[in-house]
Amino acid sequence: MRLLKKLKRYGKKKIVAMHMPGHKRKNLTHSSLPYKIDITEIDDFDNLHNAQGILKYCQNKLTKLYQTSQSFYLVNGSTSGVLASIFSVLDYGDKIAIPQNCHKCVFHAIEMLNLQPVFIPISLSQGIISDIKAHDIDNVLNNNPDLKCVLITSPTYDGVISDIVSISKVVHRHNATLIVDEAHGAHLFLDDKSAVNKGADIVINSLHKSLPALTQTAVLHVCHNKIDVDKVKHYISVFNTSSPSYVLMSSIDECVEFLLKKGKKYYEKLQKNLKKFVENTNKLKNIHILQNNGNFFDLDNTKIIIYGGNFTGHQLEKFLINNKIQVEMSNVWYTNCYTSLATSKADLKKLYKALKKLDKIFVYKKTDISLSIPKIKLKMPLCKAQQQNMQDLCLGDAVNKISGQYVWTYPPGIPIIVPGQLITTEIVDYLKYIKKFDIELVGMNNEKIYTIKLDNMEF
Ligand SMILES: Cc1ncc(COP(=O)(O)O)c(C=O)c1O
Structure with a gap:
């Protein structure tokens, strides 16, 4: 059973809508918006906050795909999943171990629960925040025996993956819980690189970031039976709207169906195309792409980090826009081109062609990427x-x-x-x-x- 199919079938029925939403499935705005399939929790369409029917079935499909204990839909992005996971594991005033390169939603949870953050050291490699080391977490936990939870981001926005197997062993030895913010790695299970089966207790993925799903869609995976699932469900309800969009939920279901049937094939094709792209780019004189020279535990190579000699990431971004390529992010030092299963060989060829052009214009000069990131020292909660x-x-x-x-x-x-x-x-x-x-x-x-x-x- 597919949620989208069921919604489409319902959209064709001549049923008078005496329920929300206010558009009543009619196109009053004469636009291409999907009013026909945008409904609320009417009869036979279940309720995400107490899933018993089609939405339970869809979430079971998700659980099967990622092979977790139990996986849940989120319609407020990974933001809601990170908040829900922290709230379900910690009490007001508790300590939490985090590296300071966490997404702002982690700091928002700290703010709301008045948590005491204990910072896990971070370091730079090739100007990029490197992976989190298990021995650093061990030190933090040895010095703070009352710590109940460790949260790390893996992969990072730049694609740096930490050694979750070693980290989870350390965390569990200290009887703490490991939450992995894997917002940028929803696709990694296709390569056996996801934290879901590496020992993490809770993992959060933004489907919308790296998989074919609509913006705001994300999932939360409970991976260990020590996690109180009822508590997790409660906080998912707290941090997600009471009116979850069926358009977004059907987008999750379509994405899951796609991955079940074609995920591996598309991932392999993407890897083949990326390999060729890197081989070609390595021949350029002035353009450098982040690669793992043993400095990182692992890299998610679907994020292409491009350094430029004496030009900034922003200058590179502008150049690429002029060549009809929109990048994901750029900073002073580099540009992040974020690829996915939807990135074609032709897309990568276009990027390579643009970089080849650029390689002739810019003169290589080593960029100053030695600037260290100032440490966060809290003087007040x-x-x-x-x-x-x-x-x-x-x-x-x-x-x-x-x-x-x-x-x-x-x-x-x-x-x-x-x-x-x-x-x-x-x-x-x-x-x-x-x-x-x-x-x-x-x-x-x-x-x-x-x-x-x-x-x-x-x-
Ligand atoms: C590491 C990380 N975690 C969580 C989030 C929040 O994800 P979402 O936009 O799906 O709420 C982001 C967003 O960019 C992120 O970079």
Whole structure:
């Protein structure tokens, strides 16, 4: 049974809609929007928040595909899955071990639950945040025996995969729970690289990021029977709308059906095309692509990270747009071209052709990618920091003050500053460096930053 087929069949019926949504399945706007299949929890269409019928069946298909204990649909993105997983594992005021390159939703959970983050060290390799090391997690857990949960991002936005098998062994030895934010790796199970069968307890995937599914669709996998599934279900309900879109849910089901039937074939084809692309690009003089020279545990090669000699990632992005290629993200140092099962040989050929053209224009000069990422040092709990009186200060005057806000570049939405953090000279220099390249910093008010107004309190 396919949800989409059932919705289409229902859409053809001449049934008077005395229920939500307000469009009543009629095209009053004369647009191409899918009104016909956009319904609410009417008879025979189940209820995602208490799935007993078609939606239970669809989620069982998902569970079978990923071979987990139990998998769930999310319609508010991985954001809702990360929040639900943290809430189902931790209590108010608990500690959580995270690397600081977590997505902002992790910091939002910390804020809401007044959690105490303990930071797992991160390091850079080839200008990219590297994988998280099991021995660093072991140290953190040895020093904090009351830690109940470790959350890491794997793969990262740039495709860096951590050694989940070793990490999960360490985490479980300390009787803690491992949550893996695998938002960028929904496709990795096709290559036996997903955290779902590597020992993680809960894994969250954004289907919409790397698989053929509509934006906002994601899934949460419970992978270990020690997880309280009822609690997880409760918090999925808390962080997802009470009116889940049937258009989005049918998009998840179509994606699952596609993967069950053709996932492997498409993945193999993509890998073959990527291999050829890398072989060709390696012959270029000035264009460099991130590859694993043994510096990373593993890389998800569907993300193509392109460095340019003496030009920035943004300049490269502009060049590629002029060549009718839109990249996913660029920063000062590199550009991220995000491919998927829907990326064709022709798409990669076009990218290669553009890079070949570029290779002749730009002169190679080693980029300064040695800048280290300033460490987050909290001087006040995140949730408390947000409730203080604020003053906006110029960056230069903010040194030794406590930040009252988040600052991040979007994408990827990884905070550079969080509320409660001590603003150091290193941070100000880092922000000034980034601003030199005209990069938008979300949270900053022009050149100013909100700091906490504390009389006579400098650090
Ligand atoms: C690592 C990571 N986790 C979670 C999310 C949130 O995903 P979504 O946009 O599906 O809510 C993102 C979004 O970019 C992300 O990069």
